[in-house]
Amino acid sequence: MAQVFPKSSNTLSKASIVVAGLVVAALGLATININRTTYVNTQSMPIDQVVQFTHTHHVGSLGIDCRFCHFSVEESSFAGIPPSKTCMGCHSVVWKDAPILEPVRESYRNDTSVEWTRVHDLPEFVYFNHSIHVNKGVGCESCHGRVDKMPLMMRENSLNMEWCLACHRAPEKFLRPKDKVFTMGWDPVKELGVSQEELGLKLKEENHVQSRTNCATCHR
């Protein structure tokens, strides 16, 4: 009887061990990278909301300050969502019958909440605090992008840990003067004629900004 396995199966069986290892590694890599895509983490995708609120109009065209609505951003971990009363301040007069605004009117009438969907939803084991970032000179734009150019709110950045760390390792790459934190489209070269690095290092020194990379800084 002829042998079941030809001699070449020796080589094949040895090679298959290596190939199996490679396949596992490739699958692992694929998993990690698929999870990092904007498709999976919904970055850059407008999120469905009950009211199609537009920052382009309110921030870009009207020039309303971020803090008009996000009033607790300087004192609290949470930036703040205004009561429906704040919307009604204008929208009881302007666009007062617009069907698009019915959820806001309903909320105001019945004292119920407009059920917004959180766009920047950090994992629950991350303890983020808006006030410290804003008070140390991290601009809204550095994390949230050009909100004044977002007709519908979307996440500009991944919010992956490596993204947080990029700034926590080298805050000077993003720091701005404290009075420019809420300005959109601020550019140190255009406005002050200095490079971001030069300005950042100066501000880091002046405002006692430290590089924070200890796990317990964010994970408590």
Next chain:
Amino acid sequence: MKLHHAVFLASAALFAAACRQDMHDQPKHKPFTGSVLFKDHRSARPLVAGTVARGQLMEDEHLWTGKIDGKPAETFPAALAAHFGGGADWQARMLARGHDRFQIQCTPCHGSVGDGNGMIVQRGMKRPPSYHIDRLQKAPPGYFFDVITNGFGAMFDQRDRIQVEDRWAIVAYLRALQLSQNAQYADLSAEQRDELDHPKPRTEGQSHSTEHGR
């Protein structure tokens, strides 16, 4: 192992890796997170009637209502000095804070000089009265505080978004605006008069630097 088994296992591994969100979505409430436990779907519960939070006793009628014995106060509450850090220049700090808060909260309707020509007015809102009319020039600080706190006419109350001391700071800045918009030549210092009489021609650099603010 057949090929379709391998494909199935591989895709299962991919899905499983993407689906474990237990740690990401813990059964805890961040501010304003919805809740299925309560009828109104709010995890943030309203205070039980009669609850007094720390620092919210509101004993100081002058500070919290802008009134003294039920009448609009002619003065600013004494408690502000401590809030704005005391010392010789606490009033300057209060004015700076008031300027800042005015720019954020008031200018959309009232305009940056308080003449009632804010951006929103240009888009169809009713024009609020200018701060510089006779009636409001003569109104006491407590009156403005009351309007910010409780609203007036088409203006909704702003007390949810502007803390009590900041409301007073805005009133102080509003007073400064009234002064500046109605300043007379005689009120100016010799230096300022000179600047007004002999305006310097604007250089390109200067005109650029004035365009920074919104």
